[in-house]
Amino acid sequence: MSGWSEKDVPDQSGRVAVVTGANSGIGYVTARELARRGARVVLACRSEARGTAAVDRLTAEVPGAEAEVIRLDLADLASVREFADAFSYDRLDLLVNNAGVMALPYGTTADGFETQFGVNHLGHFALTGRLLPTLLGTQGARVVTVSSPVHALSNIDITDLNSERRYRRWTAYARSKTANLLFTHELARRLAAHGSDVVAAAAHPGYADTNLQTAGPRMSGRKGSERFMRIGNRYFAQSAASGALPTLYAATAPDVRPDSFTGPSLAMWRGAPGRSWRAPWTLNDRAGERLWGASEQLTGVTYDALKV
Numbered sequence: 289m290s291g292w293s294e295k296d297v298p299d300q301s302g303r304v305a306v307v308t309g310a311n312s313g314i315g316y317v318t319a320r321e322l323a324r325r326g327a328r329v330v331l332a333c334r335s336e337a338r339g340t341a342a343v344d345r346l347t348a349e350v351p352g353a354e355a356e357v358i359r360l361d362l363a364d365l366a367s368v369r370e371f372a373d374a375f376s377y378d379r380l381d382l383l384v385n386n387a388g389v390m391a392l393p394y395g396t397t398a399d400g401f402e403t404q405f406g407v408n409h410l411g412h413f414a415l416t417g418r419l420l421p422t423l424l425g426t427q428g429a430r431v432v433t434v435s436s437p438v439h440a441l442s443n444i445d446i447t448d449l450n451s452e453r454r455y456r457r458w459t460a461y462a463r464s465k466t467a468n469l470l471f472t473h474e475l476a477r478r479l480a481a482h483g484s485d486v487v488a489a490a491a492h493p494g495y496a497d498t499n500l501q502t503a504g505p506r507m508s509g510r511k512g513s514e515r516f517m518r519i520g521n522r523y524f525a526q527s528a529a530s531g532a533l534p535t536l537y538a539a540t541a542p543d544v545r546p547d548s549f550t551g552p553s554l555a556m557w558r559g560a561p562g563r564s565w566r567a568p569w570t571l572n573d574r575a576g577e578r579l580w581g582a583s584e585q586l587t588g589v590t591y592d593a594l595k596v
Contacts, residue, residue: 292560294321294533297540301326304377304426305539306419308332308360308412309387311342314434314493317532318384320346322539323353327382332360332371332415334387362387362411364398365587372418380422382539385412385433385468391457401586402450404457408464410587413471417589423486424593430487432538433472437492437551439465443569446578449586466570467579469549474576476546478594487546491538492564493531494552537561547571 305322309315310331323329323346331346333339339357347353358374361367388408397406416423416431423429441462451460468490475488534550538561544550553562569575584590 292533292537292541294324294529294536297321297325297536298542299325300381300540303327303381304330304379305382305384306330306332306375306380307382307384307386308362308415309334311335311338311357313528314532314535315384315386316342316346317529318386318535318539319355320350320353321532321536322382323355324350325540328354328377329356330375331355331357332387333357334359334361334363360387360415361398362407362415363403365411365414365589366398368411368414368418371415375419375422377422379426380419381426381429383416383419383423383429383431384535384539385416385431386535387412388434388464390436391461393457394451394455396450400450402452402455402460404460404464405449405451405467408461409467409471410583412468413583414587414589416475417584417587417591420591420593424484426486428485428487430489430539430544431472431475432535433468433488433490434535435468435472435490435492435549436461436465437494437564438462439469439570440567442466443567444470444575444579446575446582449579449582466567469566469570470572470576470579471583472549473547473571473573474580475594477573477576478591478596480546481596482594487544489538489544489546490549491534491561492549492551493534534561534564 305327307319310319311333319329331339336359343355360371395403442459444463472488472490479486538550549564549566550561551564
């Protein structure tokens, strides 16, 4: 992986990719570079207007790129269902579960889930499940879910997935990122048990300059924290383009293994993609099974083709 860059992304001609949260930041760079290599890219964005603007920007930067936007609000399971219904392709080579929120004030989704758990995990769980038949029908398909080193701050609490007993914004974020890794672990296990060649892997951007860091302080009116985050992004973070490299690697490199976790190689902070450390609880089979069962019950989306 040493020195791996966006120039090393292999040819993607004839392939179809869905990238959630692709109107800005890491998601946008991921969509752009996949399109640059020939993929047909669907930008799955909560705001259709911002998604359309992103497509216009992308096609200006990559003339001839094939890209479109389909609205997706991961905080609303009805929107997830509508996205899956609107996805009309007969193949899906890459599903990049990139969109996310971080350290927000307490809130709930349209379906009553704590926002960070609902958007970061349950929304992507439901989306992947609804697109599963198309993924299974596409040889060599991949599902890449974006987590974070912050997952190491907390394991999930299976008895309080929606933080109803006590809410701490960073703990809730860490738990949602642990859930991303447990989802990847259990999805990879189930795919292998059914003899599928679909690869489920995870990635993280390290510390990258995106609007993710400032959204929480802005929503809660903490202007000092927002300024602090902006300063940190300016002087310490790597660019969104560099932050997207682990996702691009996990999505396209030929040697990516199921349930792998790719991130920046320098202290999980910045640098070329490399194998990333993960907390041992994210590899616990029993925890993965329990989270999977709870997620099916909460979302109503069942992975019937992967029943164990």
